[in-house]
Amino acid sequence: MSAQKSVTPSAEGLAASVRAAGKKGPPPVHLWNPPFCGDLDMRIARDGTWFYLGTPIGRFELVRLFSSILRKDGDRYFLVTPVEKVGITVDDAPFVATDFTVQGAGKEQVLTFTTHVGDSTIAGAENPIRVERDAETGEPSPYVHVRAGLEALIDRKSFYRLVDRGAHHDGWFGVWSSGVFFRIIPSDELPDS
Numbered sequence: 760m761s762a763q764k765s766v767t768p769s770a771e772g773l774a775a776s777v778r779a780a781g782k783k784g785p786p787p788v789h790l791w792n793p794p795f796c797g798d799l800d801m802r803i804a805r806d807g808t809w810f811y812l813g814t815p816i817g818r819f820e821l822v823r824l825f826s827s828i829l830r831k832d833g834d835r836y837f838l839v840t841p842v843e844k845v846g847i848t849v850d851d852a853p854f855v856a857t858d859f860t861v862q863g864a865g866k867e868q869v870l871t872f873t874t875h876v877g878d879s880t881i882a883g884a885e886n887p888i889r890v891e892r893d894a895e896t897g898e899p900s901p902y903v904h905v906r907a908g909l910e911a912l913i914d915r916k917s918f919y920r921l922v923d924r925g926a927h928h929d930g931w932f933g934v935w936s937s938g939v940f941f942r943i944i945p946s947d948e949l950p951d952s
Contacts, residue, residue, distance in 0.1 A: 795845075796843045797845060797846070798847070802850065829909060831908040853909055854878065854912070855912050856880075856911040858873045858917055865926070865935060869883075872913070874911045880911070886903060888903045899944070922943065
């Protein structure tokens with residue numbers, strides 16, 4: 760029986776591993792199955808700010824790099840390289856959708872969201888929009904799927920713009936994208952205007 764090597768995960772080590780890969784495009788984290796090396800004191804706040812050891816990470820390039828190796832397994836989030844896997848904390852969703860563009864109109868419209876780290880996702884059957892409502896306040900929290908089980912919280916200004924594009928369908932108020940209707944709220948719960 761061999762002794763297992765003790766590895767202390769670090770943000771610097773993860774960044775170096777990803778940089779060493781040197782490839783363009785998102786890394787194939789779904790194909791990597793390295794050993795779990797422990798939890799890292801890294802947290803993504805609800806507003807999309809990344810923290811390391813309690814301090815905000817101020818370099819966009821570093822945040823972008825880390826976001827490219829983020830993976831969700833079950834209910835937990837990990838940064839994954841070919842040689843190590845470390846757990847991190849995510850307060851809500853790992854990304855924030857800060858804007859979207861619209862092509863077309865009505866049932867034919869296509870909504871393309873952009874996240875705070877520069878990812879783009881086209882809302883549709885593979886990348887659904889969902890809205891959770893707070894049980895006490897009824898306040899909506901809208902999300903769009905970005906990739907591989909990772910979602911973006913749609914920011915308030917973008918959600919208001921989304922609601923402006925809304926329509927009623929089968930007793931629901933929602934929005935169309937890529938031929939799919941995404942429910943926001945039951946039509947009969949909307950206040951009369």
